[in-house]
Amino acid sequence: MENDLPGPTDAGDPVDRAAGTDRTDRPGLTGPSGLTEEPGGIPAAPSAPELLAERFQADRGHLRAVAYRMLGSVGEAEDAVQEAWFRLNRSDVSEVRNLSGWLTTVVGRVCLDMLRSRASRREDPLDFYVPDPVVREEGAADPEKEALLADSVGLALLVVLETLAPAERLAFVLHDMFSVSFDEIAPIVGRTPAATRQLASRARRRVQDAAPTPDPDxxxxxxxxxxxxxxxxxxxxxxxxxxxxxxxxxxxxxxxxxxxxxxxxxxxxxxxxxxxxxxxxxxxxxxxxxxxxxxxxxxxxxxxxxxxxxxxxxxxxxxxxxxxxxxxxxxxxxx
Known part of the structure; x- marks a missing residue:
């Protein structure tokens, strides 16, 4: 489920499509480092799409963590991250000073759209709904799953987040869990920073009232x-x-x-x-x-x-x- 979607470093990935070329059309070959190599085997400077892919890959774990808290679904979180990758390749980010922050807000926008679409067609009662769990065998190391839950988010909390309105959930997750400012969140939800602060405040009260804080041991x-x-x-x-x-x-x-x-x-x-x-x-x-x-x-x-x-x-x-x-x-x- 998590690995079915193409990533920015997979063969035939969106990097090549965004660049408008196939790997075989490039003057160099792709070496194991991910950098292009001249025919003599000397690494050349990475192309702009490759640099973009490296930057995106470095942020991918963080973006998946944001999307999982927003959506409560591992598969949909991966879909949201992939959509952010496509949007990155369609955008001119040459003037973006904080690419990680830009990507976080893009994932937030994508997740907000997905939550609104879900709310309009949802038929299953929330009383019975359990969000996607992240399961790990005890004693087994799984870096991907550990990154997804770097800041522990229990199922009880995700259950409460499901009851929030989409804009409330976005404001709470981005601000309270990932320290995104209200000035940055406001354009995503179409509110003023002050109104966005109120969204997060309402969500915070509901979470504090309904989501128990589990024993950490x-x-x-x-x-x-x-x-x-x-x-x-x-x-x-x-x-x-x-x-x-x-x-x-x-x-x-x-x-x-x-x-x-x-x-x-x-x-x-x-x-x-x-x-x-x-x-x-x-x-x-x-x-x-x-x-x-x-x-x-x-x-x-x-x-x-x-x-x-x-x-x-x-x-x-x-x-x-x-x-x-x-x-x-x-x-x-x-x-």
């Missing part, structure tokens, strides 16, 4: 999740109640194919009564990190059939988000 989180799993396996309702916060929220996203599985349950006793929901995790559960927090994935014949993400505050589970959508599970890259 993943090791302590894992102990709570292990206790939850042990109680579930034993059918120990009392044990479940000890690890669940009184106002815990359970959200299950079954997607279009298994929509009947989607549900929203509130309260420790009501969530405990849903113990059968956790049945698939009793025997084939494997620990993973989900958006930097402790989680579980259930595998059948090596393929994921369910993913659980936990938000834990003061050693109690305050939110459980389950992805049960077969299509999205297939794209997790977990085996």
């Amino acid at each position: 993943v090791t302590r989180q894992r102990k709570v999740v292990d206790a939850f799993l042990a109680a579930s396996r034993a059918g120990d309702f009392a044990g479940l109640l000890t690890v669940l916060a009184p106002d815990v929220v359970l959200r299950v996203d079954g997607g279009a194919l298994t929509a009947a599985a989607s549900k929203l349950v509130r309260g420790a006793e009501a969530v405990t009564a849903q113990a059968l929901t956790f049945a698939k995790y009793r025997h084939a559960a494997r620990p993973v990190t989900v958006n930097g927090a402790a989680g579980l994935v259930s595998l059948v014949h090596g393929a994921p059939v369910g993913l659980m993400a936990f938000t834990i505050v003061d050693d109690r589970i305050v939110e459980i988000d389950i992805v049960a959508d077969p299509e999205r599970l297939a794209g997790l890259g977990v085996r």
Whole structure:
């Protein structure tokens, strides 16, 4: 999903199309360094498109992180970054002093358009929607996923961001998460800087009221999740109640194919009564990190059939988000 789209350094990439030539039409050959080489093998100075590609590639991780927080979708985030690359190649940026800042605002514009389009055609209830998780095998290094979550963004926060109006989300994400000034954000949303500040302020209040701040220690989180799993396996309702916060929220996203599985349950006793929901995790559960927090994935014949993400505050589970959508599970890259 993340790597299906062409990148600016791939063979046949947009750099060549933007330059209006094919690599075979250039006077030099492309060497392993990415610089052109003269026939004698001596590296020549990089062309302007190649320099642009290098600059874009250096910012790509940051741009994907911005787009993921804006959209809550790994695939759509990659689409937004690719669109920014196309726009870069169609623009004269010779007078741009801060290309990274320019690219960030371009990605913001693209994401805003995507959010508005999504809002106009959305049919699935937000009550059941779980944004795309970023899943990593515990103990495995994955620089791309770590860059995507450099500033930890849990699923609980992404769920709240989904409830914001597109302009509010953009103002909050760009300003509060990436320190973009209101003067720079204002033209994107078509408001004055003062009005843009108000957008971010409203969004901030909603986030603070609705998004819990999870415990940062993943090791302590894992102990709570292990206790939850042990109680579930034993059918120990009392044990479940000890690890669940009184106002815990359970959200299950079954997607279009298994929509009947989607549900929203509130309260420790009501969530405990849903113990059968956790049945698939009793025997084939494997620990993973989900958006930097402790989680579980259930595998059948090596393929994921369910993913659980936990938000834990003061050693109690305050939110459980389950992805049960077969299509999205297939794209997790977990085996």
